[in-house]
Amino acid sequence: MITTNLAQSALETASNPLLNTAIFTVFVVVTLAIVVRVNRRRTETTGDFYTAGSAFSGRQNGIAISGDYLSAASFLGIAGAIALNGYDGFLYSIGFLVAWLVALLLVAELLRNTGRYTMGDVLAFRMRQKPVRAAAATSTLVVSFFYLLAQMAGAGGLVALLLNVTSGFGQAVVIAIVGVLMIAYVLIGGMRGTTWVQIIKAVLLIAGALLMTLWVLALVGFNFSGLLGEAVANSSKLGEQLLNPGNQYKNPIDFISLSLALVLGTAGLPHILMRFYTVPTAQEARRSVSWAVALIGLFYLFTLVLGYGAAALVGADVIRSAPGAANSAAPLLAAHLGGTLLLGLISAVAFATILAVVAGLTITASASFAHDIYTNVLKSGEASPQQEVKVARMTAVVIGVLAIVGGILANGQNVAFLVALAFAVAASANLPTILYSLFWKRFNTTGAQWSIYGGLISTIVLIVFSPVVSGKPVDPATGKSASMLQGVDFHWFPLDNPGIVSIPLSFLLGYLGTVLSSRRDPADPQKYAEMEVRSLTGVGVEKAVTH
């Protein structure tokens, strides 16, 4: 295998693990110093810990949202998918961008005006506290944990690729380091520190992608059509087909199902929803989303150039046979362009990306547990803010430890579907409930429980019995099935993505639960009036933050 040797030597000769580690250490030290610095005047209030006192500006929050949203999967995964499968990788990235319009038009501002810390706040505004908070927290914890697990397991694969850590033990150590750093950021910095980590990471990631994009374009004389031509010429397997749809997504219904989950899931991701509380007003929430749309859109345009650039300059065969396959496209391109130093920088940025995303997930999950479950369900709202923050901190440690253990166990397993699963749960359980709650007067506690639990359970059941978990045909080349489990087949649901069933089902359940229970569980019209007036005008929100 000449190409294998070429690919391995390309990464191995260019990669200097010592340099990569050094650059990454600088990132960690600098960000930790900043986290400590911004929290010198820290107080132990819940508002400070969860939402940094709602004192970020729309622009800062918009940059932080990009940092929270653009995971390593976006950077390495999408660039790699474009390099190997061409057009379909690009098609995939667009759902992640268009989704922000749902957040902008329907969710961000109204949510800002009706809640304080969590998704549960919005539902509890006009429904029975305990049942809806329990439901919202359950869904938040499930989404966050799936997402977290995918990121942690991905960190293992990433070190294998970038630091040449190939032993299982070495990768486990790196996953543990990521987890410990994540806990440190959250405990020391709370939301303020986490936000700054996300801002720094977003700037580094977008600047790095911009640099590589300009570099690639300069090499082809800023002729994008010429770049596409070179990519085609260098893709022996696909050739001209690289520019056309249909290489990666063979089943149309399955891709439509995935697209629905992406476009409707973003505005239901708990760690994204929580970011809208870190700004003082609805206007700043609006500004946050416009900044996020601009930055995320630009970033996906960069990945389009980087993906085809990797196909043109590195070559699909070399990428396919490199360790990490598709994920190695961007690192290989960095090595091709700027040698060891650029590869080191891009590797460090990829790590920073994981750290910032997992820290955001951890603080969201711990806020939901402490605020919704501990204070409002277990203590019936009687816990002091100091107690609540203490519980949130302990929860962060527990979640961090679970994520480390889960990440180590899942390392090497095929868990890439977990991110799509998190989006599917967010789109099925969370978004219908939030929209009904904000816009439908009759929506009641029973309806909210039906849509959250119905969406959550149907999504998970359909995934468990899908080909993702069992029953994909064995690939004769590797002797392994593409499913998570090998050697068993209990699937009956034909699609990899449940969204096309679970999203309409959850909307239907929310409707049915409401109308069937409207006699014994009527919605409170006065509470709805208060919620609607507050959510549209911002009464009571804006005055308090004029300091």
Place this chain on the structure above:
Amino acid sequence: MSTPLGRSEAAGPPTGAPDWEKAQAEPEFQELRRRLRSFVFPVSGLFLAWYLLYVLLSVYAPGFMSTKIGGNFNIGLLMGLLQFVTTFAITWWYVRWANRRFDPLARSIREELEQR
């Protein structure tokens, strides 16, 4: 406390709290509500339909999407890039609309309610 919203923490409504059902029934508020809904619902329907059309064409009409339109560009790439253009344009349009048509009315209702 940064905001007085959380019901669990607030010790009941502050004295002189507005009568919310009355505030909701005011014609100004009904106008504000109508403006918001008549902008965000149709525009949401529009961009979702446009995105779905793009996805459906990509998966069911790959031949059409592969039609060359100049150099190595094809219709699929053009339509994908148009999704970026429309997303940016709708964001810009909504922000402009909200600043001009929504915020001033919302502000005047808010100020009136807070003076009561």
